[in-house]
Amino acid sequence: MSSAPDFNEVILARKIRRVLDEGAAQVSDTxxxxxxxxxxxxxxxxKAAVPVAVRQPVLVPALAGTGASRPAGPARPARLRVWLPLAALVAVLFGVVHWEDQQRVAELASLDAEVLSDALPLDAYLDHGFNEYLARSR
Known part of the structure; x- marks a missing residue:
C-alpha cells in the first residue's frame, strides 16, 4: 500500500478546504x-487537567560498590526486578536440561532392558541389521 494520497482524495481535500475558508470568512466578529x-x-x-510529571534520571554505576555512592531506596528493588527474573530463567533452563538428561538415561535403560530380556541368539548381536531390528520392535 502506498502512503501517497489518491488523486480523488486530494481533490476532495481541496474542496473541503475551500468551503471551510469561505465559511470562516463569513463568521461575524462577535x-x-x-x-x-x-x-x-x-x-x-x-492544561490544568493534565499535569506533566517530569522524571529526573538517576545514574547509578552498574557495578556500584558499597559505601556512600550507593543510593538508598528505589535502587535495590530495581536491581531485584532485574536479577530475580534472570535467576528464575537460569533455574528453569537448568531444570529443563536435567529433565532431558533424565529422559535420555531412562530411554537408554529401557533399551538395555529390552536387549537383555530378549531371547536372541548371540549372532543377532553381531548382525549389522540389529539396530534396524531394535528400531522396528519399538
Missing amino acids: AAARLATARQLAMARK
Missing part, C-alpha cells in the same frame, strides 16, 4: 470573539 474565548477556556482546562 462569533469569532466568542469562539476565540471558548478555545482559550478549553485550552486552559486541558
Whole structure:
C-alpha cells in the first residue's frame, strides 16, 4: 500500500478546504470573539487537567560498590526486578536440561532392558541389521 494520497482524495481535500475558508470568512466578529474565548477556556482546562510529571534520571554505576555512592531506596528493588527474573530463567533452563538428561538415561535403560530380556541368539548381536531390528520392535 502506498502512503501517497489518491488523486480523488486530494481533490476532495481541496474542496473541503475551500468551503471551510469561505465559511470562516463569513463568521461575524462577535462569533469569532466568542469562539476565540471558548478555545482559550478549553485550552486552559486541558492544561490544568493534565499535569506533566517530569522524571529526573538517576545514574547509578552498574557495578556500584558499597559505601556512600550507593543510593538508598528505589535502587535495590530495581536491581531485584532485574536479577530475580534472570535467576528464575537460569533455574528453569537448568531444570529443563536435567529433565532431558533424565529422559535420555531412562530411554537408554529401557533399551538395555529390552536387549537383555530378549531371547536372541548371540549372532543377532553381531548382525549389522540389529539396530534396524531394535528400531522396528519399538
